[in-house]
Amino acid sequence: MTHPKKKICDNILEAIGHTPMVRLNRIPAGIVKGTVLVKLETFNPGNSIKDRMALKMIEDAERAGLLKPGGTIIEGTSGNTGMGLAIAAVVKGYKCIFTTTDKQSKEKVDALRAFGAEVIVCPTNVDPEDPRSYYSVSSRLVNEVPNSWKANQYDNLSNAQAHYEQTGPEIWEQTDGRITHLVVGVGTGGTASGTGRYLKERNPKIKVWGIDTYGSVFKKYKETGVFDKNEIYPYITEGIGEDFLPQNVDFDVIDGFEKVTDKDAAVMTRRIAREEGIFGGNSAGAAIAGLLQLKDRFTADDLIVVIFHDHGSRYMAKMFNDEWMREKGFLDVSGLTARDMVASGLSGELLSVEADETVEKAIRLMARHDFSQVSITRDKRLVGSLNETHLYDELLRNPEVRHQPVSSIMLPAFPFVDITTPVELLSTMITPQTPAVLVRDFKLDKTFIITRSDVIRAFV
Ligand SMILES: Cc1ncc(COP(=O)(O)O)c(C=O)c1O
Structure with a gap:
C-alpha cells in the first residue's frame, strides 16, 4: 500500500490504494436519506479494487514459500483480479496463465494479454465441477505447469485480509469514523467481508449490505441457510453473484443481501456516468441500483459508503453500447412486453x-x-x-x-x-x-x- 505522504513510488505496485471518496450529488437526491459517498477503486493502477488483493495474495504466497522466483501464477479470473495479478507479475518477474469465461467482455481479456498473460476462454454455462469450467481448467493447469501456484481468489483468505488491512482502514479514516453503512457488490466476497470486518471491529453498529444478482445463491443462503441450486441461472451482470459459496464470503459480517436485475444494473451503470460524471463499471451500477432499492433502511443522519470496484472503460462493448443495450432489451421501448x-x-x-x-x-x-x-x-x-x-x-x-x-x-x-x-x-x-x-x-x-x-x- 502506498504511503499516503510518499511523493514518488518506486514501482507501480506502490501506487495501489488510497483511492478517493466522492459524494454522489444527484442520483440518490430525494430518494435516499443521508449522505452517499462512493469509494472510487478505479483509481488503482489496474483500474480496479482487485489490485489490492492480487498483490496481497502474491506476497502472502511468497512468504509461505508457495510462489517461488520465476514461477507461474494461475487463476480463474473474470478480468479484474487477473489484471492485478498480471501487473504484479510484470514487476516481480512471474508468468501468468488465466482461465476466464466466454461471458466476459472481450476488452477485459485483451487487457490481460496486454500485460503478457496467457488467457484461456472457457464456457460459462457449465457446473463449477465440470472439467470444462474455468475453475476446473485452472485447477488442472496447476498440476501440469511446473513451479506454478494457483491464487484461488475465492477461497484464499489473503483476499479478504487485503481489505481488512487497507480498504477498511481507509474508509474509516476518510469518513472520520462516521460511516454507518457499507454497500458493496459481492463476488468472491473479499471486499465486503474484509472491509466489513474491519469497520465492525471499530464500530459494531455499522451495517454491511451485500449486492447480489438474480441467478446467484448468496441472498437465499443468507436468509434461509439453504444452498438452492434452483436459484442458479445465467445472468449478465459482471463481477458479482456466484453459483457456489466462496470461503471469502463471511455471512456473519454481511448483514443482508439485496438482489438487482441485470437491466437495473446496466441502466444505472450508464446513469452514473451521465449524472455524476463518474465512469464506474457494471457492479457500481448494481450497487447504486441496490442502494436505491434499500432506501427505506436509511435515515437523514446516515453516512453510506458504496464501493465502485472497476472502471466503465471495461464495458464499452456492453453497457455503454446502445446497440448491445437494445439487443438485451435494456433500453425502454413502448408496446407489449x-x-x-x-x-x-x-x-x-x-x-x-x-x-x-x-x-x-x-x-x-x-x-x-x-x-x-x-x-x-x-x-x-x-x-x-x-x-x-x-x-x-x-x-x-x-x-x-x-x-x-x-x-x-x-x-x-x-x-x-x-x-x-x-x-x-x-x-x-x-x-x-x-x-x-x-x-x-x-x-x-x-x-x-x-x-x-x-x-x-x-x-x-
Ligand atoms: C467488477 C467487479 N465488481 C465486484 C466484484 C466483487 O468483489 P469481491 O470479489 O471482492 O466480492 C468483482 C470481483 O470479481 C468485480 O470484478
Whole structure:
C-alpha cells in the first residue's frame, strides 16, 4: 500500500490504494436519506479494487514459500483480479496463465494479454465441477505447469485480509469514523467481508449490505441457510453473484443481501456516468441500483459508503453500447412486453428434463405437452436445450440415439431475457439458432419459455 505522504513510488505496485471518496450529488437526491459517498477503486493502477488483493495474495504466497522466483501464477479470473495479478507479475518477474469465461467482455481479456498473460476462454454455462469450467481448467493447469501456484481468489483468505488491512482502514479514516453503512457488490466476497470486518471491529453498529444478482445463491443462503441450486441461472451482470459459496464470503459480517436485475444494473451503470460524471463499471451500477432499492433502511443522519470496484472503460462493448443495450432489451421501448405475454398465458412455464434421462423420455414429454422444445437440467440447473428440428436431424442420422442420455445431443441452453423486454425485440432475438428465450418472473418465482409461435400469437 502506498504511503499516503510518499511523493514518488518506486514501482507501480506502490501506487495501489488510497483511492478517493466522492459524494454522489444527484442520483440518490430525494430518494435516499443521508449522505452517499462512493469509494472510487478505479483509481488503482489496474483500474480496479482487485489490485489490492492480487498483490496481497502474491506476497502472502511468497512468504509461505508457495510462489517461488520465476514461477507461474494461475487463476480463474473474470478480468479484474487477473489484471492485478498480471501487473504484479510484470514487476516481480512471474508468468501468468488465466482461465476466464466466454461471458466476459472481450476488452477485459485483451487487457490481460496486454500485460503478457496467457488467457484461456472457457464456457460459462457449465457446473463449477465440470472439467470444462474455468475453475476446473485452472485447477488442472496447476498440476501440469511446473513451479506454478494457483491464487484461488475465492477461497484464499489473503483476499479478504487485503481489505481488512487497507480498504477498511481507509474508509474509516476518510469518513472520520462516521460511516454507518457499507454497500458493496459481492463476488468472491473479499471486499465486503474484509472491509466489513474491519469497520465492525471499530464500530459494531455499522451495517454491511451485500449486492447480489438474480441467478446467484448468496441472498437465499443468507436468509434461509439453504444452498438452492434452483436459484442458479445465467445472468449478465459482471463481477458479482456466484453459483457456489466462496470461503471469502463471511455471512456473519454481511448483514443482508439485496438482489438487482441485470437491466437495473446496466441502466444505472450508464446513469452514473451521465449524472455524476463518474465512469464506474457494471457492479457500481448494481450497487447504486441496490442502494436505491434499500432506501427505506436509511435515515437523514446516515453516512453510506458504496464501493465502485472497476472502471466503465471495461464495458464499452456492453453497457455503454446502445446497440448491445437494445439487443438485451435494456433500453425502454413502448408496446407489449414479455411480462404481458407471461401474464396473458401466451408463454408457457418452462418444461425440462434431466441431462441423464433418455432422448426417448424427452420426446415423450414434448409430445405430451405439445412442445417443440425443452430445457435440459443437471441437478435442476439449466445446462442445455433440445428442439424438434435438432431432434429430427439426430434421429434421422442415428435412430438408436433415442436410448442415449439427452446430454449426448443437447444444444446450448436458451438465453434469459429481461421480463420487461418488448415483444418487438423478442422477435429479433428468436432465430433458427435460438428458437426460444427464457424469462424469469421473480414475483412468481417461475421461469417461462417464449417461442417463435408464442411471439406470432402475440402479434394477432
Ligand atoms: C467488477 C467487479 N465488481 C465486484 C466484484 C466483487 O468483489 P469481491 O470479489 O471482492 O466480492 C468483482 C470481483 O470479481 C468485480 O470484478
